[in-house]
Amino acid sequence: MNASLKKQLTEPLWLRVVLITLTFLFLAALVGLPIVIVIIEAFSKGWGAYRDALTQPDVISALKLTLLVAAIAVPLNVVFGLAASWAIAKFEFRGKQLLITLIDLPFSVSPVISGLVYILLFGAHSMMGDWLIRHDIQIIFAVPGLVLATIFVTFPFVARELIPLMQEQGVEQEEAAVLLGANGWQTFRRVTLPNIKWGLLYGVLLCNARAMGEFGAVSVVSGHIKGETTTIPLYVEILYNEYNFVAAFAVASLLLLLGFVTLAAKKIVSRQERGQHGH
Amino acid sequence: MGIEVRNIGKQFGAFAALDNISLSINSGELVALLGPSGSGKTTLLRIIAGMESADVGEILLYGAAANNKPAGERNVGFVFQHYALFRHMTVFDNIAFGLTVRPKETRPSKAAIRERVFNLLKMVHLENFHDRYPHQLSGGQRQRVALARALAVEPKMLLLDEPFGALDAKVRQELRRWLRRLHDEIHLTSVFVTHDQEEAMEVADRVVVMSNGRIEQIGTPEEVYHHPANAFVYDFLGNYNEFTGWQENAGSALNLIDYERQTDAPAGAKIVKVFARPHDMDVSKTDTFGGESIAAKVMHINPAGALVKLELERVRNPGLLLQAEISQDAVLAQAIRKSDVVYVRPRATRIFMNS
Numbered sequence: 209m210n211a212s213l214k215k216q217l218t219e220p221l222w223l224r225v226v227l228i229t230l231t232f233l234f235l236a237a238l239v240g241l242p243i244v245i246v247i248i249e250a251f252s253k254g255w256g257a258y259r260d261a262l263t264q265p266d267v268i269s270a271l272k273l274t275l276l277v278a279a280i281a282v283p284l285n286v287v288f289g290l291a292a293s294w295a296i297a298k299f300e301f302r303g304k305q306l307l308i309t310l311i312d313l314p315f316s317v318s319p320v321i322s323g324l325v326y327i328l329l330f331g332a333h334s335m336m337g338d339w340l341i342r343h344d345i346q347i348i349f350a351v352p353g354l355v356l357a358t359i360f361v362t363f364p365f366v367a368r369e370l371i372p373l374m375q376e377q378g379v380e381q382e383e384a385a386v387l388l389g390a391n392g393w394q395t396f397r398r399v400t401l402p403n404i405k406w407g408l409l410y411g412v413l414l415c416n417a418r419a420m421g422e423f424g425a426v427s428v429v430s431g432h433i434k435g436e437t438t439t440i441p442l443y444v445e446i447l448y449n450e451y452n453f454v455a456a457f458a459v460a461s462l463l464l465l466l467g468f469v470t471l472a473a474k475k476i477v478s479r480q481e482r483g484q485h486g487h
Numbered sequence: 488m489g490i491e492v493r494n495i496g497k498q499f500g501a502f503a504a505l506d507n508i509s510l511s512i513n514s515g516e517l518v519a520l521l522g523p524s525g526s527g528k529t530t531l532l533r534i535i536a537g538m539e540s541a542d543v544g545e546i547l548l549y550g551a552a553a554n555n556k557p558a559g560e561r562n563v564g565f566v567f568q569h570y571a572l573f574r575h576m577t578v579f580d581n582i583a584f585g586l587t588v589r590p591k592e593t594r595p596s597k598a599a600i601r602e603r604v605f606n607l608l609k610m611v612h613l614e615n616f617h618d619r620y621p622h623q624l625s626g627g628q629r630q631r632v633a634l635a636r637a638l639a640v641e642p643k644m645l646l647l648d649e650p651f652g653a654l655d656a657k658v659r660q661e662l663r664r665w666l667r668r669l670h671d672e673i674h675l676t677s678v679f680v681t682h683d684q685e686e687a688m689e690v691a692d693r694v695v696v697m698s699n700g701r702i703e704q705i706g707t708p709e710e711v712y713h714h715p716a717n718a719f720v721y722d723f724l725g726n727y728n729e730f731t732g733w734q735e736n737a738g739s740a741l742n743l744i745d746y747e748r749q750t751d752a753p754a755g756a757k758i759v760k761v762f763a764r765p766h767d768m769d770v771s772k773t774d775t776f777g778g779e780s781i782a783a784k785v786m787h788i789n790p791a792g793a794l795v796k797l798e799l800e801r802v803r804n805p806g807l808l809l810q811a812e813i814s815q816d817a818v819l820a821q822a823i824r825k826s827d828v829v830y831v832r833p834r835a836t837r838i839f840m841n842s
Contacts, residue, residue, distance in 0.1 A: 380569065387564075387637075390584070402573075
């Protein structure tokens with residue numbers, strides 16, 4: 209390529225410098241600065257105070273609850289996501305387009321509404337409320353409600369990751385496996401799953417990050433009972449409202465850490481995925 | 488009998504993919520299903536394999552009713568146009584797959600599987616590629632792995648869906664000769680789908696010509712080429728020129744209206760379409776046919792191949808093209824060049840009733 213052509217095809221140096229600097233400044237101000245502040249505030253009273261804040265029984269129980277909710281919601285959404293994307297990618301059926309639209313619904317509905325839906329369904333004044341109270345089943349303001357709300361908002365992550373992947377791969381490899389005598393489970397285990405494994409892992413990571421970080425939907429159904437129905441994000445708010453800034457930021461730093469771990473894992477997974485495709 | 492198809496029909500919505508198909512394939516025979524796209528050939532193959540079910544009709548495999556038999560139990564090896572190799576598995580694991588998914592009681596030992604896979608690798612000339620992944624192989628190599636994988640389970644039938652369709656011309660030629668040789672060695676009842684008449688002619692014992700979900704003709708390559716049952720088969724199997732002629736009545740002498748010495752059809756004569764292959768055309772620079780020829784201008788000369796292909800435009804009817812294939816010697820001897828006017832006359836013609 210000669211110099212004059214190259215000149216026509218690229219922007220002038222000053223413009224490039226301005227654009228790149230602008231982007232960095234923007235990111236630094238809107239993303240970098242808050243992150244730095246979280247860390248500074250968390251350690252503002254020293255390492256001891258930070259450790260004390262994180263070892264409070266209420267923090268420990270919030271942490272456990274968050275892990276529990278994620279541990280239930282993520283596997284369920286993996287199963288659902290696999291089933292839905294398998295059905296959508298490999299079969300033709302009536303109502304397929306509707307199903308695809310419905311899968312996306314949680315992304316387009318405000319999380320607060322997602323939580324509210326469950327209150328209207330299972331709350332004390334709902335249609336099912338009486339029945340639930342009579343049978344001593346508590347869903348709202350208890351762990352089941354948190355799990356339901358979390359499942360709802362994290363519903364699309366796995367499915368959306370897998371549907372395009374499976375559609376692109378088609379059904380030929382599965383057909384080949386079946387013709388070679390493999391049964392349904394063997395076909396899934398040995399042909400389908402290895403082909404989608406990195407995409408699945410990617411979806412799980414995103415699903416998990418959201419499940420642990422969700423605030424709006426779980427806030428509505430939680431009831432904010434300290435030590436019982438507060439997940440980490442909810443607990444951060446409680447601490448902050450109590451002017452307990454060090455503890456609030458210390459607990460927030462846990463979520464920050466989760467974010468970094470997710471980001472790193474995402475990077476590794478997408479590199480693996482590219483590697484697997486060859487070329 | 489290897490494969491017997493009886494009165495098979497298949498609808499996709501309002502479209503009849505297969506319409507009352509009956510076909511018998513002897514065991515050990517290599518048969519080509521030949522037809523344009525949409526003729527139903529792939530659907531028929533998939534129904535035989537068990538990947539698609541027929542709406543009506545019966546499939547018998549080695550004498551046993553197979554309609555309700557799952558694909559995995561039909562004892563067929565299947566080769567896909569786009570290979571369908573398991574891309575996350577090595578060549579070895581791909582070929583071994585059909586053996587390793589067997590239940591414990593019938594699964595061969597690891598050593599036996601290994602031996603079988605390496606025998607197959609040798610057969611497809613890929614001994615040194617056992618630890619490669621599919622994306623590290625060329626198209627031709629991939630298709631040979633796919634074939635080895637299909638043969639690993641020792642099927643009684645081999646079904647191939649456009650097996651060479653995705654390969655370039657030279658590799659395709661090589662592979663189809665190789666497939667023919669392989670078939671002569673192992674004599675597996677084989678059916679392959681193709682839209683390439685040359686491929687069908689070169690490889691198959693018998694050719695089944697299909698169009699619009701129906702079988703037009705079944706016969707040896709020789710039969711379908713030299714004795715086409717109808718205009719469709721004639722058309723599909725090669726290029727042709729079309730003339731208009733007349734007969735006093737069916738079976739009597741044929742007269743071409745297109746000749747320079749015009750012989751208009753007398754009242755009451757039957758007008759017929761007359762066909763001739765390009766290689767059945769005589770070409771002369773001077774009218775040595777006594778007016779019983781058509782004057783045409785040479786538009787293009789393609790010297791590639793055993794015969795020289797001439798593209799001609801009729802002088803009396805510009806726009807009506809003719810094709811002729813004559814020997815290199817004839818072209819040189821007569822010094823035929825582009826833009827020359829030549830006289831052509833079909834040596835052998837064919838007419839089809841109801842066309």
